[in-house]
Amino acid sequence: MNIYIDENIPYAKDFFADYGKLHFFSGRKVNAEQLIDADVLLVRSITQVNEQLLKLNKKLKFVGTATIGTDHIDQNYLKNRCIAFSSAPGCNKISVAEYILSSLLVLAEKQQFSLTSKKVAIVGAGNTGTAVYQRLNALGVNCILYDPPLQLAGDNRQFCSFEQVLAADIISLHVPKVVQGPYPTVHMFDREVLKQLTKTQILLNAARGDIIDNQALLSLAQQGEAPTLVLDVWENEPHIEQLLLPYVEIATPHIAGYSLDGRVRGTEMLYQALCQFLQLNEKYSAADFVAPADINMISISKKIDPSLMKSLMHLIFDVRRDDALFREVIEDVDGFDTMRKTYQERRELSTLTVKSSVEQNTLLQLLGFSTHLQQKTKELHEI
Structure with a gap:
């Protein structure tokens, strides 16, 4: 053949x-x-x-x-x-979910907020949206799901309205590109929808670039009226609207699932x-064929808090690396595709085994890490 x-x-x-x-x-x-x-x-x-x-x-x-x-x-x-x-x-639902988690941990630190104080609307509750939900839910984040096709198909999870999506603190997009039918997703976030969002909200797109009207988004951003943006996908890839880049907090070239x-x-x-x-x-x-990760085992001795979670996450993957590199190469000829083609090897959290107490193993597993029970050592006391 x-x-x-x-x-x-x-x-x-x-x-x-x-x-x-x-x-x-x-x-x-x-x-x-x-x-x-x-x-x-x-x-x-x-x-x-x-x-x-x-x-x-x-x-x-x-x-x-x-x-x-x-x-x-x-x-x-x-x-x-x-x-x-x-x-x-x-196949790449875990990778995309970890991209979203890394991005939110970065933004939480930079903007000084706690993820557990925010409501996250996940638009699209298929494989990837569900993976995002599971990780954020494990951290105690209040998540709501929006997916009318799944809801009509009899999915027994609780779904929200689109009005509730637009009122959420954080909106994460995980829908396929759908041009026709009762629930098209192309320009799902058009100018009229984008105008309903505020500067205090966060909008992440790691699905398809056409879901957001990029020109409308640019216009609102230039007026100072856009939410905080995390964009991994763009309209007209690889020839994206580069004028939008300065207004995007985290920008990458369609590598969330990479x-x-x-x-x-x-x-x-x-x-x-x-x-x-x-x-x-x-x-x-x-x-x-795939070799073990360079860093594949670590021990932790304290309870997992946002700071420790960020350290563990970014030991494996820190989205800021990709954002910085993308801004360097995007003006080069074929810079968008070149970065994708030469993308630096990135592993998933499951390649890191975390030694911890039995009480924390469940949380670590829900977040995607491999776990190993850490044996307690006997304390020595002077008599």
């Missing part, structure tokens, strides 16, 4: 080399001529897979995307051509799907 793979899908050579001839391509630049002989096509979210891309190919059997989102895939076209399709739902562990999980899910499609037994797992 000819297996065509986006060059930025990690460990693809390790997983797929036994199954055919591998051809690697640039996800932004790939064209129909390049894919004429593909039997299998593996992409990321930056590649639009549609009739235009596949019009010259007459032999494609399987398409996979190493992402949770599928709005870049024309699934109806694939179905009409009897081409099997698979995505990687939930932990090594999350990305390899996506590769592994595609590998499993292809093996199932080919009716072959799986030979490999991510553990066969």
Whole structure:
């Protein structure tokens, strides 16, 4: 088989080399001529897979995307051509949740507030939104969920109204890109909605850039009327509105889900799907290729408070690193994509085992850390 793979899908050579001839391509630049002989096509979210891309190919059997989102895939076209399709739902939910947690810990310290004093509205309660909710809830943060499609589908969790979302102290967006239907998300936060937010609120977007009208946001920011902003995704990526950058507290180039562990999980899910499609037994797992983290064990001797939580979080991932680097490279030619392509290895909290008391292990596990029971030492007393 000819297996065509986006060059930025990690460990693809390790997983797929036994199954055919591998051809690697640039996800932004790939064209129909390049894919004429593909039997299998593996992409990321930056590649639009549609009739235009596949019009010259007459032999494609399987398409996979190493992402949770599928709005870049024309699934109806694939179905009409009897081409099997698979995505990687939930592969980077942990990574995105940890990005949000790192961002909020940074903002809490900088603006001198306690997270437990804030109400957080999570817009989109799927895999990623749920992962965010679980971590913030474990810290004692008051969270509300907004997701009308899930609510109508019978999800038994408690959901809030959109008016309650707009009244929350912090709003975190985790919805897919939906253009049509009863609940479209493109420009869900348009000028009229954005005008209802205040400078004391925080708005985070680590979902899709089109959810927020970036031009309307820029206009309000220039008037000093925008909330505190954390933006990982932008309209018109990679050619984003750079005039917006000075008004964004934390800015990154669509890397919230870019932990090594999350990305390899996506590769592994595609590998499993292809093996199932080919009716072959799986030979490999991510553990066969991914090395332990450089820092993988630590002991703590005090109760977890915001300061200690921030230290533990940022021992693994500090979003300020990515923000600073992004502001340096964004003006370079292809700076947005270059940073994504050369992104410094980032691990997830689960790669750090924390030795602590049994009372704290549950909290640590809910936050995503691995845990190990710390043995108590006997105290020596002089007689």
